[in-house]
Amino acid sequence: MTALLHNETIDVLLNRRSIRAFRDEPLSEETVATIETAAQHAASSQYLNDWSVIRVTDQERKDALAEIGGQPYIATAPALYVFVLDEYRNMVIAREQGVDVDGDAFTLKNSYRFSQAQNDAVLALHAMETAAESLGLGCVILGSILNDIPRLIELFELPKYTYPVLGIAIGKPAQEPALKPRMGRGLQFFDDVYNSDPAFVTRNIAVFNDEVHTYHDLRDPNTPVPTYDVQTANKATDTSVLERGFDHAAAQGFDLDH
Amino acid sequence: MTALLHNETIDVLLNRRSIRAFRDEPLSEETVATIETAAQHAASSQYLNDWSVIRVTDQERKDALAEIGGQPYIATAPALYVFVLDEYRNMVIAREQGVDVDGDAFTLKNSYRFSQAQNDAVLALHAMETAAESLGLGCVILGSILNDIPRLIELFELPKYTYPVLGIAIGKPAQEPALKPRMGRGLQFFDDVYNSDPAFVTRNIAVFNDEVHTYHDLRDPNTPVPTYDVQTANKATDTSVLERGFDHAAAQGFDLDH
Numbered sequence: 001m002t003a004l005l006h007n008e009t010i011d012v013l014l015n016r017r018s019i020r021a022f023r024d025e026p027l028s029e030e031t032v033a034t035i036e037t038a039a040q041h042a043a044s045s046q047y048l049n050d051w052s053v054i055r056v057t058d059q060e061r062k063d064a065l066a067e068i069g070g071q072p073y074i075a076t077a078p079a080l081y082v083f084v085l086d087e088y089r090n091m092v093i094a095r096e097q098g099v100d101v102d103g104d105a106f107t108l109k110n111s112y113r114f115s116q117a118q119n120d121a122v123l124a125l126h127a128m129e130t131a132a133e134s135l136g137l138g139c140v141i142l143g144s145i146l147n148d149i150p151r152l153i154e155l156f157e158l159p160k161y162t163y164p165v166l167g168i169a170i171g172k173p174a175q176e177p178a179l180k181p182r183m184g185r186g187l188q189f190f191d192d193v194y195n196s197d198p199a200f201v202t203r204n205i206a207v208f209n210d211e212v213h214t215y216h217d218l219r220d221p222n223t224p225v226p227t228y229d230v231q232t233a234n235k236a237t238d239t240s241v242l243e244r245g246f247d248h249a250a251a252q253g254f255d256l257d258h
Numbered sequence: 259m260t261a262l263l264h265n266e267t268i269d270v271l272l273n274r275r276s277i278r279a280f281r282d283e284p285l286s287e288e289t290v291a292t293i294e295t296a297a298q299h300a301a302s303s304q305y306l307n308d309w310s311v312i313r314v315t316d317q318e319r320k321d322a323l324a325e326i327g328g329q330p331y332i333a334t335a336p337a338l339y340v341f342v343l344d345e346y347r348n349m350v351i352a353r354e355q356g357v358d359v360d361g362d363a364f365t366l367k368n369s370y371r372f373s374q375a376q377n378d379a380v381l382a383l384h385a386m387e388t389a390a391e392s393l394g395l396g397c398v399i400l401g402s403i404l405n406d407i408p409r410l411i412e413l414f415e416l417p418k419y420t421y422p423v424l425g426i427a428i429g430k431p432a433q434e435p436a437l438k439p440r441m442g443r444g445l446q447f448f449d450d451v452y453n454s455d456p457a458f459v460t461r462n463i464a465v466f467n468d469e470v471h472t473y474h475d476l477r478d479p480n481t482p483v484p485t486y487d488v489q490t491a492n493k494a495t496d497t498s499v500l501e502r503g504f505d506h507a508a509a510q511g512f513d514l515d516h
Contacts, residue, residue, distance in 0.1 A: 003291075013389055032260075033262055040446060043276060047438070052447070053446060053447050055447055055450070089445065090490050094490055094495075107495060112503040119424060130267060131267065190310065237357055258500055
């Protein structure tokens, strides 16, 4: 196996794990300014800067997010952010320049820009996460807050042409979870063409299955966790995800059919 | 203004700029292993590891991507990756476990998983980008390769339940572009509720407009570039983006209406 290179940044990236318990200490003003500015310096598709963030500071809103996500630790996170994809700001700018934003020619509402704005929000979120982790903080990315998109829209007064993407909770870690295993690199990286031979998957996933089993067993031998393939099969038929998708995008002004 | 904190990682994130000219030097095997492994350690929604990457090494395929993206430098990038969202691998695993992957109960094909798999691909791509930059390499993220999604699918033999997300070109920088300005933090970060007052946008974007103008003027005083608001208005009516959206997702097996 090829030896990996190391520096401070690479060690931060290789040691990343989700932290779901935080010490009750606020982030300093300098820390907040630093991680937010790092987020702003991520790349942005066509320089449209098409994302925004809600800093959730109000305890009632934190409690609401914890309830929506079904995870009580969300309410106790020292810093809590909700990233949204945002073409509202660009719509205002374009309208001011005389663009007919209600007509068909207005393309910031279409699926490509929706998708790229989502990507830009995620790039910014990951820059924030990495900056925070480099400062010794712990983070967890929150997809579960999308359980109730209409309520998020109401809670944060999200206007037309915006849509929630992901949340992130940040604070000083109050736990030290082990690093979760990753599958063999050959299963995720392909040279020039995708290898879609099912036997390739089943043969190679077996090793990963064992590693995931050992991870859970070492972590808590008394609580049996299904193997990776059984976990995946369960998630493949999870109907709760049907509430979390693009269904509310049309109400927010987007046209994802084009 | 609050002073920012600094360390190696934060400096990498704050100094990020897109590099579009590379020296003709391949990446070492150690570098490749390091940036690819860093990508794998990014967070993954519900631990589904639902992304894959095509390493584009074949010159004909590099040329094809440069043609699709309309950017000749793509063909000369020492390392070129195409990230895809990937529920194919999970489908194979679930099918092996007896899940009826052709029925309605199979939810890996729905919009929430499509969207989260896309996010996971972007998290991994940004981890790779940051790792590469920390090693002194330059990167540019490529949305333009989505100009011809059917051709990408054919070129890389992408199976059902996969979809291209973004490309990234990586190499030793052969240019030193200035840092592109970012808008005021108050325009992107909101406390608890989104500020959708149009006057708030127009008032605050004016400062950014001037900064963007100065940036382009210093870079190349002989080529006038429109101000940020005019640029944004032009992009808001760009109809070429209509080719780049979700249109081919159904053909790849996804059901984005649910």
